[in-house]
Amino acid sequence: MQNIHFIVGTGRCGTNLLNKMLGYHPQTMAVTETHFISTLATRFADVELSPQEFWTVLEEHYTSNGAHRWVDAHLAAGGISDKGFFHKQFIENCHIHTTHSARVLFFLKMCYEKTAAPNCSFFIDKTPQYGLDIQAISRLFPSAKFIHLIRDGRFAATSMVKHEGISRLIKGGHPDTLTNFSYEAQLSHIAPYETTIAEAILYWEKIVNATQAQAATLPDSQYLELRYEDLIARPRHTLRQVCDFLELPFGGRWQWKAALVPAPQAPTHELARLTPDEYAILTDLVKDTLEVHSYFTGNFEEFKNIKTTQNIDNEYIRNIFRKIFSVK
Numbered sequence: 001m002q003n004i005h006f007i008v009g010t011g012r013c014g015t016n017l018l019n020k021m022l023g024y025h026p027q028t029m030a031v032t033e034t035h036f037i038s039t040l041a042t043r044f045a046d047v048e049l050s051p052q053e054f055w056t057v058l059e060e061h062y063t064s065n066g067a068h069r070w071v072d073a074h075l076a077a078g079g080i081s082d083k084g085f086f087h088k089q090f091i092e093n094c095h096i097h098t099t100h101s102a103r104v105l106f107f108l109k110m111c112y113e114k115t116a117a118p119n120c121s122f123f124i125d126k127t128p129q130y131g132l133d134i135q136a137i138s139r140l141f142p143s144a145k146f147i148h149l150i151r152d153g154r155f156a157a158t159s160m161v162k163h164e165g166i167s168r169l170i171k172g173g174h175p176d177t178l179t180n181f182s183y184e185a186q187l188s189h190i191a192p193y194e195t196t197i198a199e200a201i202l203y204w205e206k207i208v209n210a211t212q213a214q215a216a217t218l219p220d221s222q223y224l225e226l227r228y229e230d231l232i233a234r235p236r237h238t239l240r241q242v243c244d245f246l247e248l249p250f251g252g253r254w255q256w257k258a259a260l261v262p263a264p265q266a267p268t269h270e271l272a273r274l275t276p277d278e279y280a281i282l283t284d285l286v287k288d289t290l291e292v293h294s295y296f297t298g299n300f301e302e303f304k305n306i307k308t309t310q311n312i313d314n315e316y317i318r319n320i321f322r323k324i325f326s327v328k
Helices: 015-022 036-042 051-059 070-077 083-094 100-111 128-140 153-160 164-172 197-215 228-233 235-246 253-259 266-271 276-285 287-292 300-308 312-324
Strands: 004-008 028-031 122-125 146-150 223-227
Touching (some): 004 128, 015 146, 015 253, 028 100, 036 100, 036 128, 070 083, 083 100, 128 146, 146 197, 153 164, 153 197, 153 287, 197 287, 223 228, 228 235, 235 253, 276 287, 276 300
Parallel strands (some): 146 223
16 A cells, blocks of 8 residues: 545544445555644654654644544554554664655554455545645645545534534634644643534634635645535445545445445434524524535525435335445
């Protein structure tokens, strides 16, 4: 595997869902969030690091509450139990890779050597906030592709307020005054905060617009925008679009398993979390941005009808196939 591609977004927008779906493709290795790539691409872009210094940078990236290291998450996902031995092997062999990008790929290859399919072509990384550093990451990985997943901001916001990590980001002033927030557990130093849905949707708008601005100089062959709602309503059609973008073959058993990952009842469930008053407030706050991305901004009753109109037969068939393929 000689390259890595990225799924980016606002958080709570479906990056994990798409990553899981692509994980069924026999030629991809979909991995969890890394966080250290943007730090290497920005803070350490022109800094020469020894193998041990490079390892230390990787190790210094923590989850939002500071309880776990992202490196450990990758070791666990790769079935590696002896971290000390892995570290020793990495340091001993890292010197042959002289660039940050080569060392990142070397680390991931070591992690997933046992679990990746033999014909894997590249890694898929779903760190949402990498969209804010697309230009820097593109300098590190010139051939990397970015899939920008966008979700209706009103529902992204109702989900964000329940997420402690995103609430900390909003309180900390991300991305204006807080960058590389996982590095040295910066985010864990910010006390948990009860975010309002108004704050959340304004954060959503800021991240969507900033990601698009970062991608403005990329050619169409390296940047693709997708709507979360299309992933739910038309999973196979959207997957085909993604595979064409990533230059992957589309077909075979994997596509059916992947297409059954999204729950067809998701629109109904998310609608239950939004009151008419909240809908009106949120729509008014970011109406222009919603309309740019073809989201409905009319009255709530019409909106509700649009969201709850489903093809029952299609849902029934998908549930049958979900049981056949044991997709949960």
